[in-house]
Amino acid sequence: MSHLNRENELAILYEIASISRHLRDRETIQNLTLEKATRLLGAEIAVLYLAARSDAQLHACAARGIRLKKVSSVLPPGNLALNLGQQLLVWTASESTPFPVPVLPAQYPVQAALGIPIKRSTGLLGWLYVAILKRAAFDPREIALYDVLADQIASTLETTLAWEQAWQQQVALAETNRQLEQALSAAHEAYIRQERLLQTIRDLSVPALPVGDHTLLVPLIGYIDSQRAQQIRTTMLAAVGQQHARFVILDMTGVALMDTAVAQTLLDTTRSVRLLGAQVIVCGITPRVAEVIVVLGIDLAITTVSDLRAAIRLALLRR
Amino acid sequence: MTFLAGSGSSQHTDAYQAGQEAATGALASLAGHPPQLVIVFTTEHYDQATALQGIRASIGTTPLIGCCTGGLITAQGILERGIAALALYGDDLEVALALEPDLSTRPALAAQRVSEQLEDYLAPLDSPRHSTALIFTDGLTGALAMDTVIHNVATIFGPFCPLIGGAAGDNLQYHQTSLFVNDRILGDSIALALLTTAAPIGIGVRHGWKPIGQPCVITRSMANVIYELDGRPALEVYRSLFPHSDLTFENFRQFTRYHPIGFPQATGEFLVRLPLQANPDGSIICLGMLPEYAVMYVMQGDPVSLLSAAEAAAQQAMTALHGVPVAAAIVIDCVTRPPLLGNRTATEIDRIRAVVGIETPIIGMYSFGEIAADTGPVCFHNKTVVVGVIGKY
Numbered sequence: 001m002s003h004l005n006r007e008n009e010l011a012i013l014y015e016i017a018s019i020s021r022h023l024r025d026r027e028t029i030q031n032l033t034l035e036k037a038t039r040l041l042g043a044e045i046a047v048l049y050l051a052a053r054s055d056a057q058l059h060a061c062a063a064r065g066i067r068l069k070k071v072s073s074v075l076p077p078g079n080l081a082l083n084l085g086q087q088l089l090v091w092t093a094s095e096s097t098p099f100p101v102p103v104l105p106a107q108y109p110v111q112a113a114l115g116i117p118i119k120r121s122t123g124l125l126g127w128l129y130v131a132i133l134k135r136a137a138f139d140p141r142e143i144a145l146y147d148v149l150a151d152q153i154a155s156t157l158e159t160t161l162a163w164e165q166a167w168q169q170q171v172a173l174a175e176t177n178r179q180l181e182q183a184l185s186a187a188h189e190a191y192i193r194q195e196r197l198l199q200t201i202r203d204l205s206v207p208a209l210p211v212g213d214h215t216l217l218v219p220l221i222g223y224i225d226s227q228r229a230q231q232i233r234t235t236m237l238a239a240v241g242q243q244h245a246r247f248v249i250l251d252m253t254g255v256a257l258m259d260t261a262v263a264q265t266l267l268d269t270t271r272s273v274r275l276l277g278a279q280v281i282v283c284g285i286t287p288r289v290a291e292v293i294v295v296l297g298i299d300l301a302i303t304t305v306s307d308l309r310a311a312i313r314l315a316l317l318r319r
Numbered sequence: 320m321t322f323l324a325g326s327g328s329s330q331h332t333d334a335y336q337a338g339q340e341a342a343t344g345a346l347a348s349l350a351g352h353p354p355q356l357v358i359v360f361t362t363e364h365y366d367q368a369t370a371l372q373g374i375r376a377s378i379g380t381t382p383l384i385g386c387c388t389g390g391l392i393t394a395q396g397i398l399e400r401g402i403a404a405l406a407l408y409g410d411d412l413e414v415a416l417a418l419e420p421d422l423s424t425r426p427a428l429a430a431q432r433v434s435e436q437l438e439d440y441l442a443p444l445d446s447p448r449h450s451t452a453l454i455f456t457d458g459l460t461g462a463l464a465m466d467t468v469i470h471n472v473a474t475i476f477g478p479f480c481p482l483i484g485g486a487a488g489d490n491l492q493y494h495q496t497s498l499f500v501n502d503r504i505l506g507d508s509i510a511l512a513l514l515t516t517a518a519p520i521g522i523g524v525r526h527g528w529k530p531i532g533q534p535c536v537i538t539r540s541m542a543n544v545i546y547e548l549d550g551r552p553a554l555e556v557y558r559s560l561f562p563h564s565d566l567t568f569e570n571f572r573q574f575t576r577y578h579p580i581g582f583p584q585a586t587g588e589f590l591v592r593l594p595l596q597a598n599p600d601g602s603i604i605c606l607g608m609l610p611e612y613a614v615m616y617v618m619q620g621d622p623v624s625l626l627s628a629a630e631a632a633a634q635q636a637m638t639a640l641h642g643v644p645v646a647a648a649i650v651i652d653c654v655t656r657p658p659l660l661g662n663r664t665a666t667e668i669d670r671i672r673a674v675v676g677i678e679t680p681i682i683g684m685y686s687f688g689e690i691a692a693d694t695g696p697v698c699f700h701n702k703t704v705v706v707g708v709i710g711k712y
Contacts, residue, residue, distance in 0.1 A: 008583035010614075040610070041585045105444070107444035
């Protein structure tokens with residue numbers, strides 16, 4: 001390293017500093033870290049550990065010069081890991097190891113190694129282990145370059161991690177939005193289906209059935225409220241117009257109850273039918289409904305007969 | 320213990336005859352010992368399958384590894400056309416071979432597969448023996464893949480198994496090449512031999528290129544393509560460094576052989592990359608991956624610096640033997656060095672042989688990229704010479 005002139009050292013520093021331009025993803029930073037540590041700075045073995053959010057341990061995530069499965073996969077948690085983050089550790093084969101756990105298998109005759117914390121003010125992000133086998137030691141300028149490398153990696157990693165976190169949040173938000181939109185869409189479809197069903201029910205509840213030429217039968221069943229009374233009115237008028245009916249038999253045999261407003265609506269409907277040139281024959285008024293009509297003082301002023309058979313006979317007679 | 324080596328070569332025009340002659344010559348120095356590995360280099364002039372049949376006729380079922388090259392380095396001199404063989408025998412020598420395709424399409428996977436086939440044969444760390452890997456790759460299809468392959472093989476084998484090898488090629492026509500392991504012949508592949516022995520191994524790596532002019536910064540690049548230097552189109556900047564040259568798209572490859580680019584490394588040596596092609600968009604394609612946002616120099620060499628580098632590589636290799644006599648030498652030399660060396664090309668090999676011993680059996684290839692470690696980790700080199708020597712215990 002002593003043979004390295006100042007100009008080339010600056011060139012190497014420039015290349016190291018350019019790592020911050022590679023704000024892509026964690027894998028790119030890992031590869032760049034190992035590439036710079038080995039090809040550019042000359043380490044024969046490089047192992048990169050990164051801190052995991054889940055367990056506050058340092059996990060070996062990438063290596064060059066040795067298989068990842070052959071290095072210590074996790075560096076110890078707690079104080080030992082914190083100690084790794086305190087300072088750059090320098091070791092040569094003649095010294096006792098400063099590393100809390102052996103990174104490489106025991107048989108590896110490594111001549112010198114460095115343990116370099118990758119840290120920011122927010123904490124320890126990772127740890128870089130580099131080793132050489134052909135030379136006896138790293139010189140101070142090399143160590144300084146590795147220190148700069150670790151600092152650049154830390155800066156780039158911190159930004160990338162923040163970006164990844166923001167991206168993950170965006171992805172989660174987009175997923176929530178998608179689920180909401182899906183739920184809204186499902187609810188809207190259910191509403192549409194329900195509306196169609198209700199319309200079918202409404203259509204079935206007020207049928208206008210042709211019985212003979214120019215005669216319509218409108219059987220009413222169940223409780224009639226104001227909404228259903230309007231439906232009856234609409235259906236009857238439309239059917240009279242479409243089928244040119246001259247008689248409309250309103251069969252109220254199945255009507256359990258009606259109130260004043262409903263009775264009034266039906267009366268208005270019969271008047272409207274008359275304006276279209278048809279006559280309304282009401283049949284099947286139950287005693288209870290008749291009682292309501294009388295009690296309420298409604299003057300129906302329409303033809304009434306006892307039952308459906310009488311109504312049909314009357315319609316045939318008048319035709 | 321005994322470790323023996325023998326080399327042979329042939330320029331016979333017939334592939335079978337050339338293969339048989341080269342192999343027979345290699346076996347002659349083994350004093351009747353059966354070879355345990357034969358390393359073979361050929362040139363593209365031969366039908367490779369026929370050449371291997373000729374070699375087999377001489378060596379029988381001996382494990383064989385090799386490739387087609389841009390030229391041969393032999394004891395008989397540099398051969399632009401021919402077949403060369405090196406036979407090895409060692410009392411304790413164990414050899415395991417593997418060949419894996421898909422170099423260019425799945426380099427990481429191919430490297431993992433080829434290494435894992437041999438991983439179990441690695442010498443244990445507490446053994447007096449040690450393993451060395453010979454690696455050959457397709458230099459015509461694998462320009463982008465070499466670094467990935469080397470990192471993966473080195474990671475699986477670990478730092479105690481040095482890698483030495485090169486990228487196969489042709490005589491700079493960039494058509495096609497082949498790699499051999501036993502009787503399999505493939506292109507776009509990785510050939511790997513694991514040699515385990517107590518015999519010492521020495522490796523030397525040097526290129527001899529020096530930076531010239533002011534540095535540039537690669538401001539935009541991807542993989543092996545430089546798009547911008549100092550914020551301007553790469554070709555424009557590269558061309559501006561040679562204002563009096565007649566650099567064109569057509570002669571770009573010939574021109575850059577004399578002016579590669581280099582990147583300062585902490586070891587003091589520059590990582591050299593060969594610009595291969597200029598594109599109409601002003602970008603430059605190089606041989607091998609490029610560091611992004613790195614400071615780059617144009618490099619310059621001359622016959623004196625290149626010859627000195629070759630000698631230094633040989634000395635570096637010999638130093639690692641600690642005085643043990645040499646059994647064999649292997650040279651991996653970039654195919655683009657001879658154009659600069661001109662009529663001194665043979666001198667480069669003479670300088671190497673003078674260091675490793677003129678009688679030492681030798682084999683070498685002109686390569687499309689060299690693979691070895693200097694003082695740091697193993698790297699893919701361009702325009703470099705690598706010398707490997709095996710000691711006799």
